[in-house]
Amino acid sequence: MAEKKNPDPWAIPDIGPDTGEKKSESGADAYDATQWHEVQKGETLWKIAEQYYGDGNLYPKIFDANRDTLKDPNRINIGQKLRIP
């Protein structure tokens, strides 16, 4: 049985191509209230969740909102743009 494990808060993000969603960032939609976060070196989903929600345990919220670009919560790329729900 596949167990959903917490991402390693100390994991260094992979340096790879930016596969994040960009379309909504263009500003074309004047009502777009989506908050985006660009992954920095040393960040993890847990850290990002802590930054926006105050609680790293809520990282699955970010993972679920970015299922189109994230396959594994432990693998995020520097420069990748993540939707923060």
Place this chain on the structure above:
Amino acid sequence: MFRHVYSFIIMILTATLLAACGGGDKGPAETALKAAEAAIDSAKGEASKYMPDQVKSLESALAAAREKLSKGDYKAVLSEAPTLTAKAQELASAAAAKKAELTKSWEGLSSGMPRVVEAIQSRVDILSQSKKLPAGMSAETLAQAKAGLNEITQQWTAATEASKGGNLMDAVSKASSVKVKAAEVLTLLKMPVPEALKS
């Protein structure tokens, strides 16, 4: 005797002639006023919704013209009634333009605002599950955001109902209040404020 009769006939003829001269304007004055009334009635339907003050002013001018007609001031009626007709036609065009403008505004708001509200709701729900709030956000701030969201939801429902009831003016006005409140709540939640909410 003959002279008296002759003078009497002359007097009668003069009186008839004078009456005929004054009364000659009565028919055209009535027709002109009816045309003005018809034009105002026709414009009133839509204009009452979008330009009620102008409708009121036009109706006051029409009432004044009616009074002049009843007092026999036909020349004044003949002079004023065509102006009223023209103003009524202008009002109808202006009301149609206002309706088109409000319709466009409402279309933008009704397609955009639900997404903004959804984003706020999502963040409030997540923060409500958080054991500790993010840096710079207090429990009081979150409580304010929740109260704001509640207000937004109620006002948006009212705006939607106004639109369904055909009251676009009210719908856009309420939706504009929602925009202002939503911008406040987004700021409280440290979320980006969309461009449409900044104006």
